[in-house]
């Protein structure tokens with residue numbers, strides 16, 4: 001959730017840290033701080049609020065130069081938002097930054113209190129600094145090794161020791177850390193967006209290994225002090241992808257990047273007109289040797305899973321359940337070697353999804369993950385990975401990562417059915433050909449912003465609204481609702497249209513907006529009845545209809561019609577409409593859509 005960065009080298013470390021924190025700000029943004037070595041020891045500067053505030057403070061605090069330092073942008077878990085709780089934390093000779101949660105910090109704090117040691121903050125991270133300091137006898141690696149045996153929970157630490165200027169030590173358990181050694185120096189961070197300015201090649205610090213960064217190199221050892229060579233990875237995006245490129249917000253930029261992300265995700269997987277996972281090393285036996293599927297994920301990724309269930313069951317006639325990862329893991333799920341568990345995650349680091357994956361593996365299930373971030377924990381721990389190629393997604397609200405997840409589940413559903421023989425080659429070819437058209441279909445959809453902006457202007461004062469739909473449109477309603485809530489702070493609920501009258505219709509009164517998705521011909525007549533039900537109770541209806549739908553003008557207040565597309569592929573178009581509704585409603589309310597309150601991009605805590 002927090003963003004962390006460390007740099008040691010031959011250029012101005014303060015600049016590297018502040019630029020890195022700016023890039024990482026989407027991970028957490030209630031306060032930020034840096035520490036760096038000076039001739040007179042370690043200096044720390046912190047500020048509540050945005051990284052820009054910290055940068056001003058650093059500029060006015062001093063003109064000293066630094067070559068080695070660490071920086072942190074915080075998303076509060078333990079202790080409120082204050083400079084005291086902001087990282088880096090210092091105790092004795094140890095200064096550190098932390099991403100994660102130390103679950104036993106209270107017990108550790110009580111033990112330290114017996115030695116007369118008291119923290120100044122309310123954070124679990126400061127307790128970790130105290131524990132490391134209490135283990136420190138001039139040997140950083142030994143101190144870290146000893147301390148991590150006492151710390152329970154998830155962590156990524158970058159640590160500086162007062163008497164080891166120029167060195168940064170790092171270790172992680174659960175929380176991500178990537179690093180690279182460049183001609184400018186060695187750099188480590190929570191994710192690639194902070195490193196991309198310096199290198200496209202990087203490695204993921206293996207868990208329970210200690211990285212020692214100096215200006216010239218990065219040395220990695222396991223806890224028995226054996227040196228290891230990390231596996232290098234490469235990203236194929238660059239700095240431009242991690243910048244706003246003229247857009248007011250990353251969210252809008254990422255909405256517009258969807259044609260390219262879809263193309264990059266779909267086209268390498270269609271060979272001779274058929275879906276093909278040979279380059280992903282995913283064998284057909286993964287699909288033929290199982291008798292049920294569980295899809296598990298969180299938030300938007302889970303909503304992509306709902307669409308996946310519909311498509312896989314439709315084409316393969318194999319039962320699929322979709323579970324929220326945080327529920328799945330505590331429900332003693334029924335899993336065995338005939339179950340395929342599909343995890344979906346943009347970041348590949350979501351704590352509950354990762355735990356669900358581990359549970360599936362412990363119980364002998366086969367695992368496939370659909371992940372956007374290369375080398376992330378979920379990708380590395382799954383038996384098989386199908387990478388989506390959305391590039392970096394910076395806005396907290398997921399847009400392009402969602403539509404590429406849809407593309408991935410469509411590909412899986414087609415290949416699955418082909419392997420099982422429930423779709424013929426001809427049928428599969430037709431579906432694959434339509435999927436290949438999605439980048440241009442979505443490109444075409446992007447111009448519907450002109451129709452949506454005025455609708456959003458009308459929605460901006462709304463207190464509460466409803467999304468309704470059936471089948472694929474219900475799954476999309478769930479996504480439309482979360483998107484609107486997270487960026488506009490307007491309460492909304494997604495309802496299966498037929499279920500509304502079993503209670504919730506009592507909330508439909510004069511002028512309550514209802515966004516009705518009616519893109520599926522097979523349930524169109526039913527949707528019309530549901531729309532009439534809400535209209536007759538005073539609802540203002542915004543209807544998203546499929547091509548060729550005969551809509552009586554009196555049925556709705558606003559009508560958005562999708563360009564011609566096979567109904568099964570309508571979610572790619574409807575998703576754009578819903579993303580725009582969220583975006584323009586939030587901006588009409590004057591909100592910062594990229595950094596919605598209380599949210600973080602990657603939820604690495606439970």
Ligand code: AGP
Nearest residue numbers: 299300301345346347350397398
């Ligand atoms: C999406 O708009 C949300 N910010 C959120 O629901 C997100 O999809 C969820 O936290 C899962 O993240 P992941 O895909 O990185 O696992």
